[in-house]
Amino acid sequence: MSKKIKLKIVDTLNKLYNSFEGVDSLIIEVNRTTDTSHGDLYTNVAMKLAKLLKRSPMLIAEEITKNIGAMDSVEKIEIATPGYINFFLTKSNKFNELNRIMSDDLIILKENNKKNVHIEFVSANPTGPLHIGHGRGMVVGDITARFLSYQGHSVNREYYVNDAGRQIDLLLVSVLLSYLNKEDHIFSDEKESDEGLLVTYKGLYIKDVSNIISSVLKDIDSQKVLSLLNEPIDALIKFLKKHKNYLNIRKSLVDVIINDYIKEDLSSVNISFDSWYFESELYKTGLLKQILIDLDNKNLSYKKDGALWFKNTKFGEEKDRVLVKSNGDMTYFATDIAYHAHKFKHYDLLIDIWGADHHDYAARLTNAMKALGYDVDNRLQIHLIQFANLIRGGESISMSTRSGNFYPLQDLVKEIGCDATKFFYLTKKKEQHLEFDVDLAVEKNKNNPIYYIQYAHARIKRIVDDLKQQVIEKEVLNNLNTKNENQLIELINLYQDTVNKSIREIRPDIITNYLYKLSQVFHSYYAETKIISPEIKGEKIVLIKCVDKIILNGFQLLDIEPMDVM
């Protein structure tokens, strides 16, 4: 509708002010009003013209209004100080939208330029169950993938598994200690001091893991292991790495963590991945080596203090960064460069969903990929997700994996349910810090937004079911005229644009907020108006069915299950 009006305005301006310079390059805006007393749509074009024409905006507005001619669906046009032109749309135009939605005719705008998109998210180290610290990135990553595919892109969700780094060795040591009933052992060089950080993993799941892979662990010489316990931890790791079955042991361990823990956690929130890429592949295929050679060829690395460094300062950054440590180990940076090179080969667009604490690292990686000749400006997006602070009983819940003192994701899901978990993580845009009130999410009252929306659906469902057998009077939508009815109609008319904005900008919070607002007006309407009355008014049924349709559609887009009965 706003497009039609825009065209009309352009015509009118051409007719009236053709001779003035700059008029044809003017950007015509037709937007929704914030107040229904100003009509439905307005344009500020008269105010913009005032300067070019050197005349008062009110006079220009008047002139445009006189010359614009009649339009379908526009009931009247008004002007208002200091120069707004307000368009009032006809009721029937708005009712058309109700009918359109009832006939399942929502249009999700597809992207013309369809891409092969790779999205990497979660990618937590496979060292234990996922916890609430992973929750937000996981849910946001999943919704990002969904929204991109709604846009028409082909999307591959991948979990990058760090199965070759030091953390896995530490996990192996932890599991081995448990196998030997030495789970409380602390190595002499474990840093326990400052922030209570431990090096080995102490969670309760370690015992279970050691049981599951005991047949593999028994191949390790336990006498030798015990004899190394009083040495620094690296002596033991060195010994393990020399074991002839080291790679197989490591693989069994990682497989257990992924299959028995991480995949379970993911399925508890109905999230799944299309592919799993293992860091160890980068070693096996030689990709990692090749990247280091490439960097060297481009003169982007150098040796210092026994380590290999990337010339990050060349890109305006503060300091250079290590690629290969002096002990020969790769840093995450090096493997990530290789991994991204791999992704660039197979996909048009790469998206990484990372915690906001990685923003510095994001710049570093972007620099490196750019230096290697990849078009990072158009093909690499790193979405940084701000932290979520989970609060229960007025206190923050901590989330460290290593100490074992963490709050598993599955506990949260058990506590508040899969849908509430998702919904709460999606209510804020990603750059906003999120206060996640766990107590609120389990409440069964209007304070809890997800509950409130579900409740609206349940109420409508009940009415519709009750009416199944009854004869309903023919719909005359024109009878809808109360304040709440008008508000619902306005909101319904906004839904199509809301959805498209939400999907285009990858902003699920726009939908969650909309649904909440819609439910609010519905509950108000419900309390005020009796839908089922002796002579049943069909138009009211159409109205609430339409509300329900939108709730169900919004839930579907967000992958949330509606509850018919609360």
Added chain:
RNA sequence: GCGUCUGUAGCUCAGCUGGAUAGAGCGUUAGCUUCCGAAGCUAAAGGUCAGAAGUUCGAAUCUUCUCAGGCGCUCCA
């Protein structure tokens, strides 16, 4: 110190491609059940949009600076 995100009602947040009187929910206060689910509804009070300057006919929105908070500035992951 540098980088980055944030700052809107007591609390949690919308609004940000500049537009008309800055909006919700919670909390507070006062009301509402012969009737489709009161797990609800209605209403009131509550604001220097962190501060300052600038651009503009017009700024919560754009620019610059200042202040405050989160996060990051490891051969950590």
